[in-house]
Amino acid sequence: MKREPNPILIKELRATFRTPLFVRFLYLATGVVGILVLMVGAIAASEGTPPAQVGQTVFLMFFGLAVAVVSLVVPAASSTTITAEVEGSTFESLLLTGMDPARIVVGKFLANFATFGLVVVAMSPVVAIAFLFGGVSPLRIFWAFFGLFVLLAIAVAWGVSVSARVRTTRTAIIVSTLLFQPVVLYGTVFVGVAGFAMSGVFSSAENLGPFWFADTLALHFFRLDAFVLVFLLPIYAAGLTIWFLLASAIASVRPAAEDRSTPFKVWALAALFGQVLVLFAAFEVVAGGRGGLSFDPRDWDDLALGLQFASAALAFFFAALFANEPPLPPRLWQLRSRRSHSWLGPGAAGTTQAGILLIGASVGLATGVAFLYGNSSWRYVTAFALTGATTFVVASFYLYLGAWLRVTLRSGAAARVLAFLVLLVTLIFALLGRLIVPELKSAFDCFSPVQGYVAAVEQLSRHRALDTTGPISVGLYALLTLTLYLLLRARVRRAQVRLDERRAHTESLAAAREAAQAGAPQ
Amino acid sequence: MIRVEGVSHRFGAMQVLHDVWFHVPAGEVFGFIGPNGAGKTTTLRMIATLLEPDVGRVLVDGHDCVDDPQAVRKVLGFMPDGFGVYERITVLEYLEFFAAAHDLPLASRAKNLDAVVALTELGDLRQREIAALSKGMKQRLAIARTLLHDPKVLVLDEPANGLDPRARIEMRDLIEQLQSLGKTVLLSSHILTELSDMVTSVAILEKGKVLRAGAVDAIGKEVRPDRALRMRFLGYQEGSETIFSAHPDVSHVERDADGLLRVRYQGGDDTVAALVRLAVEGGLDVVRVEPERDDLERIFLEVTKGKLQ
Numbered sequence: 001m002k003r004e005p006n007p008i009l010i011k012e013l014r015a016t017f018r019t020p021l022f023v024r025f026l027y028l029a030t031g032v033v034g035i036l037v038l039m040v041g042a043i044a045a046s047e048g049t050p051p052a053q054v055g056q057t058v059f060l061m062f063f064g065l066a067v068a069v070v071s072l073v074v075p076a077a078s079s080t081t082i083t084a085e086v087e088g089s090t091f092e093s094l095l096l097t098g099m100d101p102a103r104i105v106v107g108k109f110l111a112n113f114a115t116f117g118l119v120v121v122a123m124s125p126v127v128a129i130a131f132l133f134g135g136v137s138p139l140r141i142f143w144a145f146f147g148l149f150v151l152l153a154i155a156v157a158w159g160v161s162v163s164a165r166v167r168t169t170r171t172a173i174i175v176s177t178l179l180f181q182p183v184v185l186y187g188t189v190f191v192g193v194a195g196f197a198m199s200g201v202f203s204s205a206e207n208l209g210p211f212w213f214a215d216t217l218a219l220h221f222f223r224l225d226a227f228v229l230v231f232l233l234p235i236y237a238a239g240l241t242i243w244f245l246l247a248s249a250i251a252s253v254r255p256a257a258e259d260r261s262t263p264f265k266v267w268a269l270a271a272l273f274g275q276v277l278v279l280f281a282a283f284e285v286v287a288g289g290r291g292g293l294s295f296d297p298r299d300w301d302d303l304a305l306g307l308q309f310a311s312a313a314l315a316f317f318f319a320a321l322f323a324n325e326p327p328l329p330p331r332l333w334q335l336r337s338r339r340s341h342s343w344l345g346p347g348a349a350g351t352t353q354a355g356i357l358l359i360g361a362s363v364g365l366a367t368g369v370a371f372l373y374g375n376s377s378w379r380y381v382t383a384f385a386l387t388g389a390t391t392f393v394v395a396s397f398y399l400y401l402g403a404w405l406r407v408t409l410r411s412g413a414a415a416r417v418l419a420f421l422v423l424l425v426t427l428i429f430a431l432l433g434r435l436i437v438p439e440l441k442s443a444f445d446c447f448s449p450v451q452g453y454v455a456a457v458e459q460l461s462r463h464r465a466l467d468t469t470g471p472i473s474v475g476l477y478a479l480l481t482l483t484l485y486l487l488l489r490a491r492v493r494r495a496q497v498r499l500d501e502r503r504a505h506t507e508s509l510a511a512a513r514e515a516a517q518a519g520a521p522q
Numbered sequence: 523m524i525r526v527e528g529v530s531h532r533f534g535a536m537q538v539l540h541d542v543w544f545h546v547p548a549g550e551v552f553g554f555i556g557p558n559g560a561g562k563t564t565t566l567r568m569i570a571t572l573l574e575p576d577v578g579r580v581l582v583d584g585h586d587c588v589d590d591p592q593a594v595r596k597v598l599g600f601m602p603d604g605f606g607v608y609e610r611i612t613v614l615e616y617l618e619f620f621a622a623a624h625d626l627p628l629a630s631r632a633k634n635l636d637a638v639v640a641l642t643e644l645g646d647l648r649q650r651e652i653a654a655l656s657k658g659m660k661q662r663l664a665i666a667r668t669l670l671h672d673p674k675v676l677v678l679d680e681p682a683n684g685l686d687p688r689a690r691i692e693m694r695d696l697i698e699q700l701q702s703l704g705k706t707v708l709l710s711s712h713i714l715t716e717l718s719d720m721v722t723s724v725a726i727l728e729k730g731k732v733l734r735a736g737a738v739d740a741i742g743k744e745v746r747p748d749r750a751l752r753m754r755f756l757g758y759q760e761g762s763e764t765i766f767s768a769h770p771d772v773s774h775v776e777r778d779a780d781g782l783l784r785v786r787y788q789g790g791d792d793t794v795a796a797l798v799r800l801a802v803e804g805g806l807d808v809v810r811v812e813p814e815r816d817d818l819e820r821i822f823l824e825v826t827k828g829k830l831q
Contacts, residue, residue: 007622015610018651089606092572093667097623098595257574257588335589506578509528513543 007099008107009114012081016115026122029073033065034126041129052135056208059136062127063144063211066120070152071184072177078112078159079176082253083169101253105160105246112156120148143214150238155180157245164249202226236274243267259333259346261325261354268318268358275314275365278307304374305460308387309453311366315359315395322355323402323419324412327495340496349492352403352485356396363392383456386470390452393477397449398423400484407491423449445469446476523548523675523706524569529578531564537730538564542578544725544735546708548674551701553721554710555822561730562710563603566679569708570600582675599668603679603710607660609653613644616652617666624671634670641699642666658689665696676700678709694720714818724818726825733825742821748773750814751794753783756807765804766797784814 016022040061044054085091094104124145130136162176188210195212202216213230220226247267251260329347334340341347344354367388374380398419406415426449433444445451446469455470524546531539539561546552556562567573568580571591579586585593608616617638621631639645642662647655655663661681668676681697682690697720700707711717717724725735734741755762763775766785771793774786787793794813801808814820 004622004628007619010622011608011611011615011619014615015608018610085606089602089604090608092570092602093600093605093620093664094623096570096572096595096598096600097620097671098592098625099623255591257591331588332591502577506528510579513527 006103006107006110008104009110012108012111013114016111022115025073026119029069029119030122030126033062033069033123036065037062037126037129041133045133051133055130055133055135058130058133059127059141059144060209060211062123062130063148066123066148067151067184067188069119069123070116070148070155071180074112074116074152074155075159075162075176075180076173077116078108078156079162079166079172080169081108081112081160082163082249083166083172086167087169095253102250105164105249105253108163108249109156109160109246112160113153116152116156117149120145120152137218139218140214143217144211146217147211147213150235151184153242154238154245157242157249158183161245161249161252164252198229202230233277236277240267240271240274243270255332256326257330257332259330261322261346261351264321265344265351265354265358268321271314272358272361272365275311275362278310301375301380301460304370304384305387305457308363308366308370308384308391311362312387312391312395315362315391316398318355318358318362319395319399320402320416320420322351322358323399323416324406325351325403326410327407327492328499347492348403348407348488352399352488355399359395359399360392363388363395379459382466383460386452386456386459386466386474389474390450390456390470393474393481394423394449394452397477397481397484400481400488404484404488404491407488407495442469446472448473449477523550523583524552524708525581526565526569527579527581529565529568529575529580531561531568531573531576539575539730542727542730542732544732546706547723548706549701549704550723551697551707551709551721553717553724553818554708554727555714555717555724555818556710556712556727557826558712560727562712562727563679565727566600566677566708566710567602569677570598570602571595572600596671597674598677599671599673599675600677601664601668601679601681603683605661605664607652607663610651612649612651613655613663614648616663617670620667621670626671634672638666638669641669642696656689658685658692661685661689661693662696669700673705675706675708678707680711681709682711714822718818721818724821726822728826734821738818738821741825748786748788751785751787751797752810752812752814753785753801753808754781754810755783755801756809762801762804762806765800765806769797769800772797 037058041054041058044057045051049057082091085094095101127141130141131138158180159172159176162179163172166172166175191210191213195208195210195216198216199212202220208215213234216226216230221231244267247263250263254260325346325348327348328334329339329341329345329350333346337345339345342350344350344357367384370384370388371381374384401422402415402419405418406412409415409418426447430444430448430451433447434441437444445454445467448454451473452470455467455473459466526542526544529539529542530537542561542565554562554565564573568575568587569582571587571594574588579588581587582594583597585597587594608619611619614635617635618631621635626634639648642665644659644662644666647659652660652663665676665678665681668678678697682693685693697707697709709717709720721738723735723737724741726733726741734744762783763777766772766775766783769787771787771789772785773788776784778784785797787797794811798808798811
């Protein structure tokens with residue numbers, strides 16, 4: 001059966017295009033960008049700059065302004081999409097239709113993407129000014145627009161995600177706008193640095209700043225290294241980000257009685273696949289020399305260690321993500337699956353187990369690659385093993401501590417922050433302790449959650465024998481993790497007993513009332 | 523049709539509902555009354571699957587609101603207090619949107635829409651933008667929206683809130699029409715006069731507890747077994763009180779500020795006839811005899827003991 005278009009998308013587009021404010025914004029954005037680009041082009045041309053360079057300046061000015069419009073306006077405008085419904089008392093009516101929260105969120109995302117996509121399209125003729133001067137190919141402009149639309153999709157997903165999380169429109173606008181700016185800033189810097197790093201590999205036009213990728217894709221799209229590094233990986237990273245933001249919005253909209261964690265587990269698996277893709281790109285495409293890069297053998301070891309630290313970031317992200325589960329699987333999941341628990345399913349027990357597996361897989365991949373590609377000397381092998389073990393154990397500790405706190409405090413945000421603070425305080429305690437009482441330096445080092453990393457790096461950089469405080473620290477945190485696992489298990493069991501008692505109590509009350517009614521004179 | 527069984531709920535430290543029990547029979551217009559803050563909206567939100575009770579359960583048409591909310595949503599239409607509508611679309615687009623959101627079959631969608639528009643008398647306003655509608659019309663539109671999927675049960679939270687007298691009368695007529703279509707209607711209000719002409723049964727809620735629940739007449743008899751009769755005589759006839767005080771079924775006689783004699787008695791229509799006969803035989807010129815109804819206001823005051831909220 002043919003599925004009809006998302007009703008949210010249709011309704012939102014109808015409402016938006018009838019709003020006079022939107023039409024005014026469309027004119028204003030196009031007008032301001034057009035005037036500024038023309039001004040800059042005219043100034044550059046009047047200074048005797050070569051035409052091709054003027055064309056590039058116009059190109060950069062246009063896309064710079066477009067990025068500014070997208071990053072300033074879109075998160076703010078998209079962040080009102082759900083809060084406005086909540087404040088306007090229409091959201092509950094929407095939920096009561098039985099519409100899947102995923103359909104609601106995707107509808108909101110598509111509507112905002114289409115709306116602001118139209119703004120970008122409306123502004124697009126302005127960039128044609130660059131063609132008057134030359135120096136910019138249509139293909140380069142195509143890829144620059146492609147990048148702009150990717151940024152637009154991220155900005156919209158970000159806004160929708162914030163909108164689903166916060167309660168008021170005012171907070172949503174402030175939070176989404178303020179927090180998105182650093183993301184854009186660091187993203188621009190990262191893209192610029194990546195362009196600089198690859199400038200020797202891909203010949204491209206100079207002075208394109210963060211828009212170097214447009215030139216690279218225009219010239220080298222069919223080269224494997226360019227395709228993987230400049231197209232596939234960024235698209236994958238952007239897709240993963242948008243997926244995560246939308247999954248987060250869907251989880252916020254979904255009732256608490258529904259399974260909220262499984263979509264994140266699916267996402268985490270996809271993120272793991274991304275890690276494989278990164279490893280492939282790093283080791284086969286770039287380091288393998290097919291792209292023309294040649295690595296010093298010593299760089300291989302640094303790269304292997306660097307990848308391990310990158311996987312640590314992913315592992316800690318997984319830990320924070322899966323620490324926020326209620327003690328028992330949600331009631332509707334239990335009813336639907338006819339099970340009270342599942343080994344990897346929702347609920348604190350299943351989700352922490354899934355988290356451990358995902359952390360293990362992430363660490364295992366990076367460590368395995370380090371063993372395979374890195375230096376095979378004992379010194380390196382022990383350092384790689386110690387780094388992997390530290391990530392696995394400390395991330396697991398964070399996961400179980402957060403999960404236990406979540407179950408105890410009944411607040412996901414507080415549990416994550418507290419668990420992080422515990423790690424931070426332990427680290428500061430160990431650092432201060434070794435400074436204040438130097439004779440107990442080794443003992444304090446054992447308390448430090450990062451001692452495994454420190455010992456591994458020291459062993460590699462200073463050519464020293466392995467510092468035993470590293471493995472001891474890992475062992476200590478493994479014991480703590482085991483304790484937390486047992487504590488969590490006890491809490492989960494207690495919660496199950498309490499729930500069973502409550503259900504039995506309700507049923508006995510209902511039975512008693514029915515019996516009393518049946519016995520009462522009519 | 524709706525069973526609320528032993529429901530308790532707390533928001534933080536505040537216990538808003540405490541062991542609430544009541545039953546709404548099928549086909550009834552049931553009033554849920556109580557002062558502001560009594561817990562009416564919280565209870566209605568539980569029935570509408572928007573809130574889970576801490577203790578107890580709520581069943582709608584046999585479906586548990588917590589265990590099977592989707593099944594409940596299929597048989598229930600809910601109009602919350604302070605409902606909202608999308609302002610920038612037309613009446614027809616609004617209803618089409620909700621019909622699509624309910625995933626109603628395309629083949630029967632137009633028929634459903636026409637029926638609902640006819641019932642709520644929105645036919646002339648189909649193409650009008652919602653922003654241009656009056657509050658009463660928006661209220662009608664909200665009810666039309668709740669009826670789109672042809673639910674068996676309608677839960678209306680303060681449906682006449684903020685409406686002008688004409689719109690209130692229209693709302694009352696609409697609810698009577700819905701009852702005639704076999705719908706079960708549960709409506710809450712703290713304005714008792716608004717409900718008195720519509721409801722057949724009530725639950726009286728105060729400070730999160732149901733004080734009484736059942737048929738209005740039954741509760742009326744339960745809270746005050748004696749009934750009252752208002753009588754007016756031609757001119758002021760002194761000593762009329764003593765004529766009635768002597769009757770064995772009369773418990774109390776008083777004269778109100780308007781000069782009407784209020785006789786409280788126990789018994790049925792035969793007692794009323796006997797009292798009228800007594801008045802005539804006693805030489806009183808009877809102009810008007812009016813038995814007092816068990817109206818909601820009186821029941822409410824009796825049940826809540828007239829306490830200030």
